[in-house]
Amino acid sequence: MTLYLYGDIKTRALMPKWYMSGKGISYDYVNVDLTARQNLASSYLEVNPFGKPPALKDNSNGLVLFESGAILQYL
Ligand SMILES: N[C@@H](CCC(=O)N[C@@H](CS)C(=O)NCC(=O)O)C(=O)O
Numbered sequence: 001m002t003l004y005l006y007g008d009i010k011t012r013a014l015m016p017k018w019y020m021s022g023k024g025i026s027y028d029y030v031n032v033d034l035t036a037r038q039n040l041a042s043s044y045l046e047v048n049p050f051g052k053p054p055a056l057k058d059n060s061n062g063l064v065l066f067e068s069g070a071i072l073q074y075l
Contacts, residue, residue: 001058001059001060002027002028002058002059002060003020003025003026003027003028003056003057003058003059004027004028004029004030004056004057004059005017005020005027005028005029005030005054005055005056005071006030006032006044006047006048006053006054006055006056006057007029007030007031007032007053007054007055008031008032008033008034008039008053010034011032011034011053011054012053012054012068013053013054013068015054015068015071015072016054016056016068016071016072016075017029019072019075020075023075025075032044032053034053039051039052039053047064047066048064048066050066052066053066054066054068054071055071056071056074056075058074
């Protein structure tokens, strides 16, 4: 399973980051630089059409979540 977490330092991505670290869940981190407006780039809007990090993509089943609470519940 490959998990991709999309976020930036000052976003709610910190919560799933902290949770996955604590649980030993491996993931790839994709930085979405809010100051550079990368959250509005098509590459991120394809993941989350709302353009708001965090988002989590699970490549094993194609699931994409973009609410921090839903991401934590899924994990
Ligand atoms: N309800 C969403 C909130 C997402 C959200 O508001 N993200 C903020 C960063 S924590 C954001 O994208 N701010 C930049 C913007 O709104 O353009 C969640 O909990 O994941």
